[in-house]
Amino acid sequence: MAVSYWRERDRYYRILGSKCQNCSAEFFPPLYRCRKCGSDKLSDHEMPQEGQILAYTLLRDPMTGFEDHDPMPIALIELNNGVRIVAQLADTPIDQITVGSKVRAVFRRVRVNGPNGQIFYGYKFAIKNEKVNLTR
Amino acid sequence: MKRVIIAGAGLTKVGDHWNKSILDLAVDAATAALKDAGIATPDQIIIGNMFSGFSSSQESLGAMAADALRLWGVPAFKVESSGASGSMALHVADSLVKSGQANSALVIGVEKMRDLEPSEAARATSLGESSEYVQFFGISQTALGALITQLYMQEYEVTRDELSCFPVIAHKNAVTSEHAQFRKAVSIADVSRSMPVSDPLRLLDCAPVGDGAAAVVLSNDDGMVKDPAIEIAASAASTDSANFYQRDDMLEFMATRRAVTKALSLAGISVRDIDFAEINDSYSAVAGLSVEALGLSKMGEGARDARDGKFDIKGKVPISTYGGLKGRGNPVGATGIYQIVEAYHQLVGKAKANQVVDAKIGLTHNMGGIDSAAVVHILRRIS
Ligand SMILES: [Zn+2]
Numbered sequence: 023m024a025v026s027y028w029r030e031r032d033r034y035y036r037i038l039g040s041k042c043q044n045c046s047a048e049f050f051p052p053l054y055r056c057r058k059c060g061s062d063k064l065s066d067h068e069m070p071q072e073g074q075i076l077a078y079t080l081l082r083d084p085m086t087g088f089e090d091h092d093p094m095p096i097a098l099i100e101l102n103n104g105v106r107i108v109a110q111l112a113d114t115p116i117d118q119i120t121v122g123s124k125v126r127a128v129f130r131r132v133r134v135n136g137p138n139g140q141i142f143y144g145y146k147f148a149i150k151n152e153k154v155n156l157t158r
Numbered sequence: 159m160k161r162v163i164i165a166g167a168g169l170t171k172v173g174d175h176w177n178k179s180i181l182d183l184a185v186d187a188a189t190a191a192l193k194d195a196g197i198a199t200p201d202q203i204i205i206g207n208m209f210s211g212f213s214s215s216q217e218s219l220g221a222m223a224a225d226a227l228r229l230w231g232v233p234a235f236k237v238e239s240s241g242a243s244g245s246m247a248l249h250v251a252d253s254l255v256k257s258g259q260a261n262s263a264l265v266i267g268v269e270k271m272r273d274l275e276p277s278e279a280a281r282a283t284s285l286g287e288s289s290e291y292v293q294f295f296g297i298s299q300t301a302l303g304a305l306i307t308q309l310y311m312q313e314y315e316v317t318r319d320e321l322s323c324f325p326v327i328a329h330k331n332a333v334t335s336e337h338a339q340f341r342k343a344v345s346i347a348d349v350s351r352s353m354p355v356s357d358p359l360r361l362l363d364c365a366p367v368g369d370g371a372a373a374v375v376l377s378n379d380d381g382m383v384k385d386p387a388i389e390i391a392a393s394a395a396s397t398d399s400a401n402f403y404q405r406d407d408m409l410e411f412m413a414t415r416r417a418v419t420k421a422l423s424l425a426g427i428s429v430r431d432i433d434f435a436e437i438n439d440s441y442s443a444v445a446g447l448s449v450e451a452l453g454l455s456k457m458g459e460g461a462r463d464a465r466d467g468k469f470d471i472k473g474k475v476p477i478s479t480y481g482g483l484k485g486r487g488n489p490v491g492a493t494g495i496y497q498i499v500e501a502y503h504q505l506v507g508k509a510k511a512n513q514v515v516d517a518k519i520g521l522t523h524n525m526g527g528i529d530s531a532a533v534v535h536i537l538r539r540i541s
Contacts, residue, residue, distance in 0.1 A: 030290050049404075051291045057404070077312070079304035081297075081356045085284060086277040088296035096297055096356075098305045098403055106403040108305065110295055121312065132295060144295065 027142055032066075034144035037127060039105065041067035048103050071127040072150070073101035078111070078119050087133050099125055099147055112146040124150040160378035162255045162390045164537070165262070166195025167499040172339040172370035172487030173272075180207075180214045180270040183371035185226045187495075188266050191373035192227075195382075200375060201260035203227075203234035206247030206267040207491035209282045210236075214270050223266060240286030240526030241440065242395075243267070244494025245533035248374070252393040252535075255376045262379070267495030268371040279367045283490060286527045288401065300364060300441075302528055304356035306402055306409075307443035311358065313409055314458030316446070318358070322349035323464035324445040325362050325485075328478045331471055332485025334511035337496075339368045339487030349442075362484075363442040370489035372496040383540075388505045391519070391538040392424035395531065402528040409458075411451035413532035414523060418452050421534040427519065429453040432536075434476040434504060434514045435521040436497035439483050444528070449477065452523055452534075476514050479504060494524040498535065505539045 032038040039050030044061035050069050055062050080093035088094060095111040097119070111119060112130050125147040132144045168190025170183055178186070184205065192198065205219045216222065220234030239246035244267030251263040271279055284298045292302070310316060326346055332338035344362055352362040376390070396416035399405050405412070422429060435454060439445035446460030454475050455463045463469065469477040480486050480500045483493060501520035503509045509517075522535045 026290065027294075030294075033290070034294075051288070057399075077305045077308040079301055079308065079356045079359070080354070081301045081304070083280055083298065083300055083355050084277060085280045085293070085296055085298050086275075089277060091296060094296055094301075096301045096305070098309070108292065108297055108302070108401075108403055110297070121308075142294070146295075 035129065037069040037071070037145050038066050039069050040064040048105055050105050050107055069105060070102040073099045073125055075119070075121055075123045075125060076100050076106070077121060080116060095119060097125070097147060110146045111148065113148040118149055126150050159256050160258055161380070162252055162376050162378055163383060164374050164388045164390065164498070164502050165197060165377040165382050166191045166193070166375040167373070167502050168194055169337055169372035169496060169499050170370055171337045172368045172489055172496070175272065175369040178369070180210050180216055180268055181222055181226055183270065183369060184219070184223050184266050184268040187268070187371035187373040188223065188227055188264055191375050192264065195375035195377070197262055197375055197377070199229060200232060200262045200264040202251065202254055202263040203229065203232055204247045204251045204263060204265050205234070205236040206244035206265065206494055207236055207269060208238055208240055208243045209285055209490070210270065212282050212285065213274055239531050241438070241490050242494060242524045242526035242531045242533045243491035245497070245522065245524035245535060246395060246494070246531070248494060248498060248535065249393045249395050249533055251376055252390050255378045258378065262375060262377045264373060264375050265495060266371060266373040267492035269489035269491040270369050271367045271489060272369045286530065292401070299527070300356045300359065302402065303364070303441040303444060304359040306447070306528055307358055307363070307441060309408055310443040310446060316461045318350045319346050320461040320465050321363070321442045321446070322346045323461060324439055324442045325349045327464060327469055328439055328482040328484035331479055331512055332481025335480040335486055338481040338485050339366055340481070340485050359441060365440045365483035365488035368487035368489050370487060370492045370496065372492050372499045374495060374498055374502065386506055386539045386541040388502050389538050389540050390535060392421040392536040394420035394424060395533045396420070397531050398529055400527065400530045409447060411447050411529040411532070413529045414448060414451035414525060414534070417532045417534040418523070421536050425536040425538065427536070431519050432475060432521045433517040433519050434479055435523060436479065436501055437477050437482065437523045438525045439478055440488060448523060452521070471512065471514065479509065479512050479514055494522070494533065497522040497524060498537070501537045505537055
């Protein structure tokens, strides 16, 4: 995972996706062919940092490496450019998560590879106007 | 093109096989199917399996199975297509036997899941989702199933209790299904109040984790035709955006819709001719979205049709007649072949307490991911 993580760092740190040079459609994750017009002329393009929740869940059946995230709040978010993304929610009391909530991207620790291993970081989303809790 | 018939079938019970390896399970099902078919040496072996490398540190299942069955010389390989691995293996076998490239084929679906810890089983079943953008963040297939469930309930105002009707049907049929993992009836309240797994999904919305193997033997030899004989009238596969949330309409299973449209056309029938359907009821809402994409319900009406009895064993279009993924169990790569064996037993009239009266045409529907890949088969009784 260490090498693939390095390769993806701009995607994880800046939510760097794609923009079609032909029809201006935007995408995340980045892709090879425009989903709208089929063009392969795509350039890197940063996604907006804000959006709103379309659906959410509290995952109580965590995968290996995420056992300390129980429950893990996860949301389907529509960013302000219309691109949809599925991401973890952070800094947000569970009872404040609702469909339609406005969220903004935050930079957070995603997982740690064992007690002495590499630490992986990436985007998560927080409900806007909530006090930022830097502990997670 | 030759007519492809199912010459024989075999399966193991789904559940905990603590004393059996993945190869043991595959050999059990294959041996039963070859014996049933009366074929000692098939021309081809194809295995449907999703994650033997992950769960059992075992790949090369094709050569392993050929060796274990003492069928050296027979070409053999594995087909992987996430949750649709079993039916995709059959899809490939059908085309080889139909074309005459092989005159017979043994197709084995197998998965070993119960050796895995729960958190590892969650990883295994999520391996078909994006490694970089889904798995990396700890997002499992169950979480994606939960998100589409919430969208489905919101969009069509489906109630919690309406959704619960799918597991109720599955479990009711599983009670008399000898190879099912959970032979216990559940009520709407049992499902609606079961433990939350990933809200709004509850434990009884989700297909369980289990070991299992099922096998069929295909033949294009008209001399093999029994009475009644069961033909593969159509085999069709399709795909859609890997991530459901990148689709224009997140609540339309286009891979399934494309596959069923093609399958019906190949079989020369309409959806009204289907006597029963083995559907991919991996989560309650996925069952609803599936019957809708298959054309068995109008969009948004699947759960209410389930509530109104349309899909009961004596209803208009029975589904999950041996318990489906929910009640029979979902040994992932084997599931597509379990569906075929079950449909075969229905059509030859050997389904006992689970028999759909006068079943002549059966449909099976199997998917990988959240409809990233879909395979539809239509089986028909000829005599
Ligand atoms: Zn474009």
